[in-house]
Amino acid sequence: MTWMTLQTAMADQGYIASGDLAMALHLSLSLGRPLLLEGAAGVGKTEVARVLAAVQDTQLIRLQCYEGLDAAQAIYEWNYQRQLLAIRAASEDGETGKAVEARIFSDEFLLERPLLKAIRQDKAPVLLIDEVDRADEEFEAYLLEILSEFQVTIPEMGTITATTRPMVILTANGTRDLSDALRRRCLYAHVPYPDLETELSILVTRYPDITDRLCAQIVGFVQALRKQELEKKPGIAEMLDFAAALMGLGVADLTDDPVVLQATLTTLLKTHVDRDAIPTEIAQRLAGKAA
Template sequence: MNSSAHPTTQQLREQLAQAGYLADEDLASLVWMGLQLERPLLLEGEAGVGKTALAAACARALGRQLLRLQCYEGLDLNQAVYEWNYSRQLLEIRLTEAGQGDKSKLREHLFSEEYLLQRPLLQAIRSPHACVLLIDEIDRADEAFEAFLLEVLSEFQITVPEIGTLQARSKPLVVLTSNGTRDLSDALRRRCLFHYLDFPTLAREMAIVRKLVPEASQRLVEEAVAFVQRLRKQDLDKTPGVAETLDWVRVLFKLGLQELPPDPQQLVPTLAALLKTRQDSWHMTAERIMNLVGKPPLAHDADVMSGR
């Protein structure tokens, strides 16, 4: 694709914001570089920081189809790339045997692209229009599958033994995400543009919540986000992500709250939106909640809340 067709970094930030994703300048620059260089993006970071959401927002912002491959241990080519449509092939064999086809060309015809069931990787490169390909949680896939990906990510082609090499009709914007459950190979990293996505700052998370839950009061958003930011500093089994913050603010709004209530017991049931393990829920007593709610804001917290 001609580079002039790509938006600028600032235009990308605006388009992503319109798609519901507030990207900082570094992240918008990463997407811009990925489009310009036609290189995959590798996003690492804790679960819940917005890695997967970025791919979906890119698809909306760029007006492209989103194709998603969810990785897991044991993922193989049949689920990720292609498999043969055996029922159609069998039907073609029977029709040919019944005299309705050319037997001399049967094998060549059977093993052609029209009998392939395309899975996300093949679908992405054979699409006539550029799409966004999300390869989610690549660290959960086996190293053998990661090695297979190298051909796709570097050459945008896939080799099918019975057919040969299928070249890309269009080059997708590829977004790989990793939660860091295992180390990725140097070969994979070399083929990608890298960004570590951390939990958002207080100011940025407030902006995200204001945009996506505009019905909530300003004070409720400020107090709730500050609470979650402090909660993340606790010793938790699972740290709540931005999606959990959004859910919690929506719950508080549905309860008719304009600010966090002074009685911590009122908050205990709502923490099901934030705390996702039995141990975290058990440890979050009313007293600990009160400490988190009642803490005076940190210096930078106070600056953000006062608009400085």
């Protein structure tokens, strides 16, 4: 699959990828290297992994990162409750020592978390490590062994090497700087907000029945809104929700009803500060320019 056929296949799944992003994905697949996607929240980074899994007809395994995430939650942990029951049963049967230890530290009692699960699949999955910059810096050390060797060391079982190498997508929103060591192990692509033409294509792909006029107004309005001083700029998902709301209400023109326009901003602006920053007058002015 070339980068152009990959781009087309992603479009067939409803994702309009830029040439740069399609090339980065193609190189990631062909070189077997993880791909780090950086960009603002809402630009479609997470969706890349979902669409790639659909294009490759494989499983998507997701690790959602957060502050305090550790190896037990990301890689593996032991089923302690079952182990205790097994130890009790073994004791009643007269079993002791290494035989019991070997049994309770086996696959039967191992709980796979996303990172371990991803390297033990018969068919290479897409592994999404989402918002990696939300995890603590210490957690990156856990990732390095997997991203460099695609293996996990479990003290009680030894080293588990990947059955197949997963296709790895990492996303980051700029919450903190990532380490150089992690960046060196990845290819890189920046995912910006889509330009006007791309966002029009995204909207038409999702809602093919939308009129040309309303489509142009929605995209123009949302792009103008992103240029305002907002805490959280609306992303692609918010733009699509806005379009769905307007179409569901039977709105044919964005400038027809200021009350409806202001009310539907609930799909775009997600904090009270941002809602207060865009009163009816400003919303109408932006809609008028978009028209």
